[in-house]
Amino acid sequence: MANDLDKFKELKQDEKVVDRSKKLKIGIIGTGWIAGSHINAYKKCDDVEIVAGADLVPGKAEAFFKEHGIENARCYPDHKSMLDNEELDGVSICTYNKTHAECTIYALKKGVHVLLEKPMCVTTEEAVEIMKAEKESGKIVSVGFQPRFDPNMKLVKQIVQSGELGKIYYIQTGGGRRVGIPFPFGTTFIDKNTGVIGAMGDIGCYSLDMVLNAIGYPKPLTVTGYTSDFFGKSKNYSGYIKSGKTAYADIFGVDDFAAAFVRLEGDIILDFRISWAMHLDTPGDTIILGTKGGLRIPSTECWNGSIGGDLVVYHDCAGEPVQTSIPMIKSTVNCFDEKIRSFLDAIHTGGEAPIPTSQILYNQTIIDYIVKSSEAGKELKVEIPEI
Numbered sequence: 001m002a003n004d005l006d007k008f009k010e011l012k013q014d015e016k017v018v019d020r021s022k023k024l025k026i027g028i029i030g031t032g033w034i035a036g037s038h039i040n041a042y043k044k045c046d047d048v049e050i051v052a053g054a055d056l057v058p059g060k061a062e063a064f065f066k067e068h069g070i071e072n073a074r075c076y077p078d079h080k081s082m083l084d085n086e087e088l089d090g091v092s093i094c095t096y097n098k099t100h101a102e103c104t105i106y107a108l109k110k111g112v113h114v115l116l117e118k119p120m121c122v123t124t125e126e127a128v129e130i131m132k133a134e135k136e137s138g139k140i141v142s143v144g145f146q147p148r149f150d151p152n153m154k155l156v157k158q159i160v161q162s163g164e165l166g167k168i169y170y171i172q173t174g175g176g177r178r179v180g181i182p183f184p185f186g187t188t189f190i191d192k193n194t195g196v197i198g199a200m201g202d203i204g205c206y207s208l209d210m211v212l213n214a215i216g217y218p219k220p221l222t223v224t225g226y227t228s229d230f231f232g233k234s235k236n237y238s239g240y241i242k243s244g245k246t247a248y249a250d251i252f253g254v255d256d257f258a259a260a261f262v263r264l265e266g267d268i269i270l271d272f273r274i275s276w277a278m279h280l281d282t283p284g285d286t287i288i289l290g291t292k293g294g295l296r297i298p299s300t301e302c303w304n305g306s307i308g309g310d311l312v313v314y315h316d317c318a319g320e321p322v323q324t325s326i327p328m329i330k331s332t333v334n335c336f337d338e339k340i341r342s343f344l345d346a347i348h349t350g351g352e353a354p355i356p357t358s359q360i361l362y363n364q365t366i367i368d369y370i371v372k373s374s375e376a377g378k379e380l381k382v383e384i385p386e387i
């Protein structure tokens, strides 16, 4: 048995040789928190020259480049002025959710490849507009779901795709935090005018990506959704009290909890819940049920796209129910670096986006329909405009 399990320790990597001799000119739009991980990764790449950055907050881009030791990068007060004045090969879009779509579409119209932070945007309509612009431009948009590069996430997909579980018919996924509304550097995650969507856009999209990617991203057909904001809007929320930020309750305008029942193409049911705050440690592990086997993926306390323990496959052996524990892979992969590297290599090779919009469209659509269904108070049929 040990030998059988060893085969999961090393996943086969796609070996490809990429000509990285061309120096790629890169810009960064939005120089806040996550932009730090982008610039750190770009700095490790010999084939990159970081030439420009933009942020709406005066002086923020300048301070960002200074902090990261990048001299001579030109700074702009917004995405348009940067894209109008620079000849770029690629751009990282690290703005808050609200401006993902407009920055991406503008960059594509200027002929620039885009690495777009997750979530893709905030509505189905925006996602469709991004895809139309991508198609017209002939450039790529890769969406920043770095957990895709975690060997454990690859393992989840490998197990499902191996057929070991048979036909998949039911998935429960999600996760969440007991006290975990994010406001480390301000209010952009919780303000409706900047974040627009809350726990769903921050961490829910990760759990959706984990399971939908594993099963091949089937189209969502109907969604019954629910969202709430009981903690974020309360001055008694313990996270605010501990940090002295009770005034944030007045700013809070997004979901801090969401749940949904989604029918997917292929007769698959998706049962989803996500939380930034609740009176519970976890809303449950991810489970994937198939006709031949079931898979349990342990959740973590701070759900952010990593798994909380060994995977367990439940199946029958000689007519008896048995279970196989598959040890977590101890990984040295820096998923943030891989996210950047895969984007750059796709530019070099003229290849497809490593994390394509054609998949993430359905992730975004589910989130959007949870919002719409919650507002309507009923199940909604998913309608996605032609692209």
Ligand SMILES: NC(=O)c1ccc[n+]([C@@H]2O[C@H](COP(=O)([O-])OP(=O)(O)OC[C@H]3O[C@@H](n4cnc5c(N)ncnc54)[C@H](O)[C@@H]3O)[C@@H](O)[C@H]2O)c1
Pocket: 029, 030, 031, 032, 033, 034, 035, 054, 055, 056, 057, 060, 077, 078, 079, 080, 094, 095, 096, 097, 099, 103, 117, 118, 119, 144, 145, 146, 185, 188, 189, 201, 202
């Ligand atoms: N992949 C990850 O692990 C991860 C982690 C954190 C955040 N994120 C995502 O990254 C995005 C940004 O999050 P953050 O925490 O860095 O936010 P942030 O508020 O710290 O930074 C966003 C910055 O974008 C700027 N901005 C907004 N619109 C702009 C425009 N049109 N032109 C130029 N600048 C503009 C803002 O002024 C702000 O400084 C969010 O969508 C979030 O979901 C991803």
